[in-house]
Amino acid sequence: MKGIQTIKGGVYLVVDPAMERSLLLCKLAAALKAGLVAVQLWNNWLPETNKQEYIAVVSDVCRAHKVPLIIDNEWELMLNSPFLDGVHFAAIPDNYDLIKQQINRPFLAGITCSGDLKTVKWADSNKIHYVSFCAMFASPSAGSCDIVMPSTVRQARQLTSMPLFVSGGITPDNICSLREQTPFDGVAIISGVMSADNPFEKVLRYQNALK
Secondary structure, X not given: OOOOOOOOOEEEEEEOOOOOHHHHHHHHXXXXXXXXXXXXXXXXXXXXXXXXXXXXXXXXXXXXOOOOEEEEOOHHHHHOOOOOOEEEEOOOOOOHHHHHHHHOOOOXXXXXXXXXXXXXXXXXXXXXXXXXXXXXOOOHHHOOOOOOOHHHHHHHHHHOOOOEEEEOXXXXXXXXXXXXXXXXXXXXXXXXXXXXXXXXXXXXXXXXXXX
8 A cells, every 4th residue: 555544533543363264254345345444453363374375364354445454462563465455552652763664664553542641642742544443342252451530531632633533331322421422533343243144234334423
């Protein structure tokens, strides 16, 4: 993918590489047809997985729809893979300047904020491309995240103009009520789409709720 594709808002899909591969690719292809702003490969690999080969296969599906593929935390995988477009950090990295030097090419960068606005301030000063808040609601796939209050996201909007995503228990039904409490630009979804019988229709429901 030439240059950096800006992520402004919308539906950001996180996929679990521990899912059976053919099923994952089928569901991902359907979700991409509905329109995604980015796809992230979650750091939940099965033992003995050839990560570079797996990334290449998932990238083929994403690139067909011109959607960037982002790796969760393992930025080192970008060093030998031309198929990755960015990295998502779970927390502020200790050596971000060194990471940029080693990657040595333009890339998308995002970070999870679990309620500490210092993360937002760091992201803004380091020109990170987006912040994702985890978790807004209880969710099995966001089990390690603390619950984030809507007031925290409101404060974050006062600190930065970068895109803000919310995650953790987000459904098409609770987006509108959450939007009444706090501003955000998009939603980061795992099971809400990948466990759906019809990922295409589910993504459309998220998109309609965001509108």
